[in-house]
Amino acid sequence: MMIRLIGYFIAFVVFVTSVVWLNNNPGFVEFDWFGYHIKSSMGLFIAAIVILVVVCVLVWRLVRGIMGAPDAFGLFFSSRRRKKGYEALSKGIIAVGSGDVKTAQKFARLAAEKLDDEPLTLLLKAQTAQLEGDKDQTHKAFEKMIEQDATKMIGLRGLFMEAQRNEDGGAAKMIALDAVAHDGQSKWALNGLFDMQTAEGDWGGALNSLLMIGRLQGTNVAETKRKRAVLLTAEAMNIEASNAERALELALEARTHAPELVPATVLAAKLLLAKGSLRKAHKLLEKCWRLAPHPELGALFAAQKDAEKPNIWLKRVQTFALKAGVGHADMAARGAVEAAVMVARVAIEQSDWSAARKALESIVVDDPSARVCTLMAKIEQGELGNRGLVAEWLARAQRAPGDPVWLADGHIAVTWAPISAVTGELDAYEWKVPDYNLAQVEADMAANILLEHHESELQALESQEKAQQQAHEQAIVAVKQEAEIEIAKIAEEKAEKPAKDEPSNEGNSGSGSGGVELVVAKKSADEPVKTVEVVAEKIEKIDFQPADASPQKSGDKKSNGLKKVSKSPYSSQPITEGDDKVALPHRPDDPGLPADDKDPGADGYYSN
Template sequence: MIRLFLFAVATLALGWGFSWLADRPGLITVTWQNMEIETSLMVAATAIVALVFAVMFVWWLIQTIWTSPHSVRRFFRARKRDRGYQALSTGLIAAGAGNALLARKMSARARGLLRADQEPLIKLLEAQTAMIEGRNDEARELFEKMAEDPETRELGLRGLYMEARRLGANEAARQYAETAVENAPYLPWAAEATLEYRSQAGRWEDAVRLLDQQKIANVIERKQADRWKAVLLTARATERLESDPKGARDDAKAALKLAKDLVPAGIIAAKAYLREDNLRKAASVLESLWKIEPHPHLAETYVRARSGDSAADRLKRAEKLEALKPNNPESLLAVAQAALDTQDFTRARTKAEAALRMDPRESTYLLLADIEERETGDQGRIRHWLNQALRAPRDPAWVADGYVSERWLPLSPVTGRLDAFEWKRPFGQLEGPVEEGSLSAESAIANLPPLPEPQPVEPPSEPRLEPVHQPAKVVDIEQPKAPSLSIVRDKETSPVEPVGKPKPEVAAVSAEKPKEPAADPFNGRPPDDPGVKDHEAATAPTTRLKLF
């Protein structure tokens, strides 16, 4: 475009010049060696311009002839280089696609057309070809040579790092990542890997310092860097909570400034304040975080902030959470649990059913079962709620890479990824309930079995027992070969009489002597002494067993 503009300007300048000379005619006389040449001004100007163009053409022609061997050599060299780069490009594509045969063929062709010291990508193609062919030792040697070359050091270190990760050599991978960060701190993969390794080793100070360097160098986005730093500070605060509550509080507050919705940081800050007996600031932190994101762990920490509070005090704190975030399942469940502790079953049931209508989950059904057990104790109604709990979706939990944890962790135990845990339902429950045929919240409440009508219970009558006294009769039974069991009663001994046949003597005595009403020592009431088990035993003569 610029050349075309310059050509147009030059053409216009020449045209304007010739037009100016045409408007001003004149003669030019030249005398040279007794020769006089006379011509017009226009012809002289045209001749001068033509002479200049002729000289330029002759100079170009001479220069072309003089440099033609070099031009021809450069042409063939460029053609060879283009063929080499074409082979290199084809080989890299084949290696990426897993075509080992074509990659090896193109690698050999590229090495024949290009010089390896001038084109480092040939080493990369050879290393990738060796990797897809299973020659891992050769590939590792090629990556080590690339790591020694300043031009390909970063590429070689990344290849060695990936090979170490593939083989499970985590210590070697960590060393390669550390070396890459020292030589090139702007590499995102090296920075992220180093952060993960330092975090796994619990080196939170080094991890935070490295993250700050990456943030200044614009290697990591500002928003991502702030989130990761908040996670690292929360992890450090968790470790320092027992030994240094003040330091843990400062770290947790700094984490909350970077990530306002980080629930674990708020809980750590609140616990640190509670260890300092500063209930007001602990409640302020939890309330601020509750307004952003209601969480059951926040509710538990807030309601049970003071261990000496009564159930009524905990209910008041739960009601305050509900006022901050009304019509929320977590608020309703917090109030329901606190009302259950105060034996306010009606309110607990109402709040739990309202939470169930908003978000059916396993814990809500279990809470309703607890309310039913403590209020009515009806097994049918309890089994109804437990049956629904088995079919209901699971509660949200901390999930990272398919791993479900009861508490928040800064790193994934599966992959070691930083800030991997999220509060959500486990993946296995996304499709639907565990069992088919589960009822909706409204149906579950409507199908609750009714309470059985109470049956009138008659008070038991107290029977009056009258002791019957019969005279004891001694009957001698000879049993020479076996010991006999005798009854000693009133200093008289009588052997045990066999059961089955009535004794005619006893019957005769009973018939002759009529029964007399015996005195009741307890006046018709049960004995006050708990040791007396039988009324007859209390009034009967003393009896003991004697084994002969």
């Protein structure tokens, strides 16, 4: 705005200066044109020229506007269409973010109609298909995005994430390689490829990917060095048996990137000791012992040399133990425990019980770990042979806090590994004390297994009872169907018999014919009743046994389905219902028979 005002001001100054100059320098312009003699002042002539130029410009613009009117109208409607398309695209993306499937579908279709060549419409379509759970449409949308350079990386990332969701590692790796080839600075592609290479144990490929990741802007240099050290250590462990020299080079290089990495130092020290480079191996162990005291470092250093005297051996170990965690306050407590345990073990091996007890006395006062309690039990056994104290220390070891272990994602490993056995994450194992009691975890797991077994048994019993109940019901239905069929047959026979007997009945006369009809009707009426009784007997004979009951043994006498026999809890005599006599139970607190005029029979029954 300021620049425009300055421009206007300069133009005004030029105009005023020109007017003043023309006024101070008057003159005339005279010329003949088409037989006319024209004479005018210089100022009027210049004004006429300016007006003529302005008119020509206006006429030119008018003609150009008329000639370009169709294109202008097309551009107007096209811009209006694109405006509506971008509005639909914006609303569709908002709907996807809020999880509104129907609204996202509506605006995705509208955006695709209004914006023909807009790459973002494919992205909205893919996101809407993901929200619907339509994997085929999602895959197709991402593949269309790959065809355009502007959206190729977005499409590749979408396909990469879909492959990971489907647990298709091969396809995901190929997509990541394609993305890295297209854009070597793509952080997601490099990180995804790196994670898959480490999970597969492709340490060489992972080192190359890590080198490319290290060149990206904003990368954590310390984290990259640590990961490189872990990868070099993993590669060294992989070729230790086949190429010891190369393994030693890789382990030493790993130490330059992460001197505190215990597995790299342990591997390098082992290989140096195998070569006979004792002094160099001890120097490596001492440097790492100061940074991160660990039992494996102490065990390698505490190994007795050839022809080394016991007292010199113990003194060498004691000197090395004093350097644990020196200069690092966060490692002081851990270093004190590891140093005491290392000295105690060497002293126990030499049967120097006093030196072993002295080494542990500073850490026994506080809450000792299971490892320390076990060492104290060995000392009591070796020095005094006191079984009571040995049992006491072993019992304390069962209840004592745990010792540090290699722990990653809840998984405890005997030896260090470069990746987690659970998630495949690089450098996941840490040397620390678990946050839970292993004994209690095992007990809880055993209890859960027993509970699941008990629940499965109950479910099996319930399903067995349901199956038997269904079989019983099906048997009853089958019997009833048979009874209905038999009743239907009797009804048909009843309908057919009068038709057959009509000729003979016509010859009879008087009361004789009436008597015959009465007999036939009575017989036919009794037959359905007998059939129903037969059905009832069949239903009563169906033996239904519950799943938890033992099979019943039938005796010689069978029930006719009209009588129920049971026993009283106070009498050995049966109670028979449906007969002419009923047994009266004799209770222990009953003083005698109730006052009644009727006299009991010989068997203790009252007559009805």
